[in-house]
Amino acid sequence: MTLRNVAALVWDGVAPFEFGVLCEAFGLDRREDGVPLLDFAVCAPEPGPVAFSLGFTINVEHGMERLEEADLIGIPAMRRSRPLPAGVAEALRRAHDRGARLLSVCSGAFALGDAxxxxxxxxxxxxxxxxxxxxxxxxxKVVPEVLYVDSGQIVTSAGTAAGLDATLHIWRQEYGAQVASAVARRMVVPPQRDGGQAQFIARSVPELEADTLAPLLAWIVENLDQPLDVGTLARRSLMSPRTFARRFKAETGATPHSWVTSQRVLRAEELLETTDRSVEWIADEVGFGNAATLRHHFARVRGLSPQAYRRRFAC
Structure with missing residues (x-):
């Protein structure tokens, strides 16, 4: 199903930030940036005022009949202790049965569980x-601490910014890396966080930028064709491999190997979309070394081969 129509489903007690995530990700007109315009609407069990968790209200024009035409239904964070409004569980099941995709942000997952x-x-x-x-x-099968989980038709995400990561994941799946990157740039967020990263870092990152790994991460992205093993990166950072690996996980929520691999896959996506270079050439350019290694990691991360990805998203 190609993503063209999105509905955000809300009711009293909705959290404003998580609701805003859905509006920001899917509701804005970014055609000037090469992003397809989606038909986006906000729905409620009954049209009319909906109270947010912080005490203000919005007026919602659409009832749940609008869900019937949605390719994707987003459910922001809600109060977990309250039962679902009448008809919501049935509407979600009906949407699921006809093949619509469902996305929850933070405690919105409880609505999917109730359904x-x-x-x-x-x-x-x-x-x-x-x-x-x-x-x-x-x-x-609850997976704790990850940013989001894609179970195919249902995507569940953690709180606040992790919802943005999940929406970018859906944009990437539907329209490719270039479009997802364009959406991310407009939202001023990085497009590269994979769902399996940790929700929170192990300890606070020092405030001084010079003491963080941000400059190294930027260098890695620009030098993916270079050897980027822990030993090499630790020497560049003037740390022991053990200290570097621990610090890297604390700051990024991922191991050096998994983070570098995700960056290489992302870059490979861009090259597959925007060039006609061979898979072998792209594999070397992004640091995988050979086409077989690229195919292995690409299939594991994206669920399809580089050739299939190119056929779907090439410009």
Whole structure:
């Protein structure tokens, strides 16, 4: 299903930031940046005023009948202790049955659980609520601490900024790396965080920029064809390999190997979209060394071969 129509479903108690994530990601006109315009609407169980968790309200024009035409339904964070409004669970199940994709942000996952749509699926939510999610829906396979989980038709994400990561993931799946990067640039967020990264760092990052790994991360992205093993990067950072690996995980939420691999896959996506270079050439250019290694990592991360990705997204 090509993503063309998106609905955000809200009711009293909705969290404003997570609602804003859906509006920012899917509701803006970015055609001047080469991003397809989506038909975006906000829906509620009943049209009219909807109260946010912070005390203000918005007026929602559409009822749940608008969900019937949506390719993607987004559910922002809601109050977990309240039962679903009448008809919401049935509407979500009906949308799922006809093939619509469902995305939850933070505690929006509990609405999917109440609708019985998480049974047997890997899923996540904000790290503070993962134990509760697992207890309330024992048939769900809750993955704690990750940014988001893509279980195919259902995508669940952690709190706040992790919702942006999940929306960019969906843009990338539907329209490719170039479009996802354009959306990310307009939102002024990095496009490269994979779902498996940790939701939070192990300790606070020092405030002084010189003491962080930000300059090294920028250098890595510009030098993906170079040897980027832990030993090499540790020497460049004037640290022991053990200290460097620990510091890298603390600052990025990922191991050096997984972070570098994700950057190489992202760069390979861009080259597959924008050039007609061979897979072998691209593999060497992004640091995988040979086409077989690129195919292996690409298939693991994206679920399809480089050739299939090029056929789908090439300019």
């Amino acid at each position: 019985g749509l998480l049974d047997g699926l890997e899923c996540t939510t904000h790290w503070k609520y993962t134990d509760e999610l697992a207890a309330r829906y024992p048939e769900a």
